[in-house]
Amino acid sequence: MNIPWTLKYKPKTLSEVIGNEDAKKKILQWIKEWDAKPPKKKALLIYGPPGTGKTVTVEALANDLDMELVQSNASDYRTADAVQRFAGRSSRYGTLFGKKRLILFDELDGITGSADRGGLREITKIVKETGSPIILIANDAYNPRFSTLRRSCQLIEFKKPNKRQIIKLLSKICSLEGIYAEPDALKLIAERANGDVRSAINDLQALAQGRNRLTFEDAAWLSSRDQKEVIFNTLRRIFYAGSIRGALRAVNEADVDLDMLLEWIYENIPYHIKNPKELASAMNMLSLADLYRGRIATSQNWELMRYYVDFMSAGVATSWSRKSRGWTPFRFPSRIMSMSRSKAARGMLKEIGLRIGRRCHISADRAAKDVIPFLRVIFQNNPEMGASLAKWLGLDEEMMNFIASMRNNK
């Protein structure tokens, strides 16, 4: 029942592997060459960041071409002897039933100097003598340790699949699992995975398995999933601390990221502290905390950290009289959600700003303030003038639409 989704949804055929179309084509081409005679380079060295589909590509390929895949990865011993035992024979003789053989050395980065003594040299030797295609996989092909080996290999690079491709895959899995996922939630997971498909699928499983809905807020929780209770408890102790000491202890005892904790306090202050005077005082404490955070960043004087902690905990705690009427639940920092939701839009705004800046000799920030608002009005007033300006500024249609829609609610 509880199989990892990375396994359950592993691609069976090459076309199911997302991204890296070029690399896949090159691998297929190389393996086809073997039908006539062994190509000049008898081994491929596939390299790229984790979770980009290197191993599954080779597996899917063997499956598509009905080859026998002989695999060795970091969990196997890979001393010279072991390598010889594993691949020496396979590389020279055919299989029993006439299937062609494909030899895979996975996780080459994991071959250690001492425990796997002579392993790399042996692999290099086998590559030279082999009668079967050999594929090697590593994260970093340019590690000096591989320099000899590299010379007898054709190098194939795997790149991170883009966000859109990952989102598509995640939503396919969701529909197969019968889960309704908010598009924003998948976007967030894909963003956080940063091209690592395996970790994206793992995250999705951790969040969505056994449920029928996945919201953005669920996804936002991911990074602090196991800390939810810790954070709530800390917040409770800060907001309703009986004393300065209690508030300080709450922070010191909790193993939480302080910047994240500050966001939590910031979000929740107005929901708990309603009296205007107390609200202003609590926010002033948070402002002071942030002031010290800024000073720490510029001066690199970490001694100042204690003031950061003091103001956000004791400062907030003593800002109010702690008269709580009933139970007010703590809320997830909406600023974090807004930041994450608006990330694409901010990226777009920045790009537009940079293009305008290049033409008008100003920064992207100044363009956002001084040019874009006027441009939007010009687009409305006078599409002809707008279009020629956009053309001159080097803005494409998507950018023009973005600007036009910036204030459609009014």
Next chain:
Amino acid sequence: MWTEKYRPRSLEDIVNQEEIVNRLKSFVKARNIPHCIFAGPPGTGKTTAALCLAHDLYGPGYHEYIMELNASDERGINVVRETVKTFARTKSIGEVPFKILILDEADNMTSDAQQALRRTMERYTEAARFILIANYSGRIIEPIQSRCAPFRFTYLPEEKIIERIKYIAEQEGLTITEDGIKAVIEIGGGDLRRTINVLQTAASTGKPIDEETVYSVVGRANPADVREMMITALNGDFIKARNKLRELLLKYGLAGSDILGQIHNEVFRLNIPDKWKVKIMEIIGETDYRLLQGSNEEIQLSALLARFVEAGEEIKRG
């Protein structure tokens, strides 16, 4: 954009900042310039002067000999270490033996980057001259200031701005009334770039430009609601005001200091007792200072909004 169309090409075309222009002309004549700092408010011709200087020095193909960088876009030290250095150390092949690096909004550079810049300036003086452009020269570290010839740009006199508006109106065949001109100037606030942008936006309506046209286009352009945000806070709704603030920061991409600038402008127009306007101003000033040193603009500005909530409550109580 009319700001570019009507940007002077040569020092000869610049009608303002006479003293500065004369000194720059003498550099051209001598075919040599020192490192310079052009300091002054936005829209007073700093970048224009730098570009014109380059034009007059190298001729129309001056782009080959200069590099423009905006420190707000790339404010880290790596830009200095990589981009600036690479540019500075390759020799110029033209008849003028050095190239010019124009570093706009230099006061936004981190102090690390400024330190790195200082060494680069020294080391490659022969091959490259630097023009640093800044709103406040005080934010540029002392050792760099002492290596540069300072030039102080000031707001253009109103009659010069009027002249410019009339010139552009004539070239573009616009009809603009006297009160239209006044309105454009009022909103431009001495910033010629902003003034011309307002003029072009007003012109895009295709109607004769009078006071009403100007204020209506500007009203539509302003992501404003800065005023609305302030009033929301004064009326006691902190959470709603905070959401508005977030929208300004995230959706419109406004810098915290720009929002604070607008808040500052609005305070005197608020319908509250004068005594309070001054009290609030004190808080705004403190916020401005914290914005510079703090790390999160939203938290700093939110704290200001919370003070507005407090002030609103006290004003109500009288």
